[in-house]
Amino acid sequence: MIQKNTIIKGAFVLTLTGVVTRLMGFFYRIFLSRAFGEESVGLYQLAFPIYALCFSFCAAGIETAIARSTAASRSLKDPGRTKAALYSGFTLSLLLAFALMLFIQKEADYLSCRFLGEPRCAPLLVILSLALPFSVMHSCIYGYYIGQKRTKLPALSQLLEQTVRVGAVVFLYWFFMDRSVHTGIALAAAGIVAGEAAAALYCLGNLRKAGDMASPERLPLGAYKKGLGEILSLAVPLTGSRVLLNILQSVEAVSIPVKLQAFGLSAGESLSTYGVLTGMALPCVLFPSAMTNSIATMLLPTVAEIQVTGDVPAMKRVIKKVFFCCFSLGLLFCLALVVTGNFIGRLLFHSAAAGHFIITLAWMCPFLYTNGCLLGILNGLGKTNISFAVNVTGLLLRIGSVFLLIPLFGIQGYLWGLLASQAAVFALCLAYLRFFFFTL
Template sequence: MKQVLTIDNKVSNEKTKDKSASFLKGTLILTVAGIVVKVIGSLNWIFVSRVLGGEGIGLYQMAFPIYFLAFNISTAGVPIAISIITAERVAVKDIWGAKRVFHISMSLMFFTGLLCSLLTYFGAQWLIDWQFIRDPRAYYAVVALAPAIFFVTILASSRGYLQGWQRMTPTGVSQIVEQIFRVITMILFAQMLLPYGLQFAAAGASLGAVAGAVAGLLVLVYFHWKLNKDIDKQYGPVLAPPSSEPQESFWHIMKRIFKLSLPVSAASIMLPIVSNLDLMIVPQRLEAAGYSVNQATALFGYLTGMAVPLVNLATILTAALAVSIVPAISESRVLKDFDSCFRRTAAAIRIANFICFPAFIIVFILATPIATLIYNAPGAGPAVCISAVSIVLLGLHQITTAVLQGLGHPTIPMVNMIIAAVVKVILNWTLTAQPSLGIMGAAWATAADIGIAAFINLYFLYKYINYKIEIKQIMKNIIAALVMGLAIYFAYNIIKMELNNNAIATLGSIIIGAVIYIVVLLLEKGILESDMAAIPVIGRIAIRILRRLGIFKEISQE
């Protein structure tokens, strides 16, 4: 009897490991894809800027917010809703139901994408006549971007369905292909149309969004075909719904899509709303603190154009982790496996802390050297330094929001974001006007905004799955990060003094600090073998090495 129980436990553990490995494999794929896409995008702007110049880029940037708004309206959080509902159907082996969700949602997205695309196309002149777009030359760029809204809407929905099957490779590959074709088309058409005028060159650059979306969509067509082949192999041809499962009506599925997607959409709309509030408040309060208009504009640029992108760059992995965890949590919830919900949440937050704490220390200590190295703007140092605090809080917010969405409570993060935004507005108004703080006051307000939303999310995670922050584990991260911080501080100053080269000193001290962080964390047993085992390929190799070093104990196979 004891032996049977042991075998059952081993089987259960293997299943848990397989699920965790699948979940983290998806995260790894999306992280790599995110990095590749950002690198390609950064190189793209270098080449496009050389072709169009500041004025041409300005025309493109006048059109892009219209496209971005129309795309957000047309998708309205539907991809996440599709991912959640598909994962629920797959969890109970209702394959016919999962396919039905896909067909219904795609019909909806076809209609909304086409509508928003047509409205953008035919409304372009109206936007100029009513002075929403100040320069009439941007008309051609808006018109060129209009078809992209339709294709990107279909693309996003297709990704949501495949993510519901916990297949993240299609998203990663399609993102890279989309970006490559977008970049090639932008540069090619901008260069070809430049002789006809700057407005046509900007429109040519805008066509990159269309080409990229079509290319990404063609990639997903292949992955849909591959998924259907795998379904036929595993389940056989799925021609009818299972008689044992009551099927949801068309209108019930539509109602669920809207119920899940609208809060997500409202939360995503909060970001541009908060950005516009920052635009209205921060420069004005900087002037109240005694800065001139030009100084206030420069400081605002340091925060929004330099510090915030660095925070987003540092949380690429946690953003990917958030996308991967939504269908995984949905699957566990529909199976009423709340232990799995708890384990996956705990693992995701541990991984987020493992990445975000050292990233925070690096950016905090090397704020001015990093701002000098990347932007050639040492004046951005104070804004970057305080914004570093947001890295840990943003990682936590991304994961907790995704878990609550997976648990079927997307409204909670939206309400929390509204509460936090109100606090941010108050802090922006009061702190930014303090001469001793200035732009650092606005950075503190941003950190408070993210932190409040994250900690309220944590309260609801405790309420629904009894999750509490692992204080002991976090303390290990903090200790390792502090030791790393000391190493970085001294390493930077020594290298800078010896070589008088900021780039080598910055990169060298980061490498030294990262090695020390991992060593300290291993010595204090701050990395769990179970988490490492779930990381594809790299995890197994690392475990073997660490067992030989005696850091992890060899487990008996008997």
């Protein structure tokens, strides 16, 4: 009962924040599409995978490792182990972030021309790179508090990051418009820097104020080495997974406009179609997943704690309840989006294509909303290699649809690939969890 209440309480806080931030993000994307145009939104979306790849290398695996290590240490009542893991992971992540920031700033032109095939992305990459140190600080502290099941600071930091990001871009846009100064989509990249900086400084201030960063020298050097070893043992497969996934996602993002041109669209039409899909339709379909993502976030420390105690029946009960909750929610929103997709596309985005995309993507909602929780369970069990294999399988199906189906069927072929990918991840996760508990 305690575990259930903890998940519900933590998920409620994160869900409430997630709904608010996604609402802000939802209307923010409408603002971007109207202020800068679909093609500019497509450029922004094209540059973003490079930033996401660098972030994954610096922090994605380390954040999860800190969360799981903190949860296990909390269950064993070992604060020294918790601090050692936090400091070690934080320092490593920050060093990697600064190194990649300098690399991107130096090689932005090469990356934009050679890998993205679009020279106009270079200024966006330079600006986005400035957000890396702040984003990894935010990420590591976020993981630490999630591992302790203290969701107030993670929730407020997310809200602050989104508020500053959106507010800065909207303010600067109107500020320059009043002075008849032309601005481009680079403002959106600058907004990310502002948002991550605000969130990182807020998290650092609260961490120091709470005393969690006090007196690190009290721990012997051996404790930090042990903490670093623990973080690396968990983070390396996760980071490898996230990096490979982001490389594949980058290949996917770059290839979609190219393959749309092979289908017969012009370069401008290809970018516009890509912008409508990733900047309008997908955020709409992903919006309700704020709740399931929050549950998945709380599941990781909960499963890690239960695993330490060895209470298998309790773990099975938690997993079953979460599964049926997420799958039912996915079915509900699937029906809602199928019915209202065209209306949403016309009303919010003034785009018939967006409405068509929303209706097609709606059918993956039951799988999409459940997969986050299933993968969170696997990571909580420490099965990061399995999670990696499942994610790669799903992404390879998506990339296959890009190269094989888009030239034949246009963007519709990619939508079919997305649905097949989510269904495959769903089936593989269920199959492994059934095998895992059967062998216990």
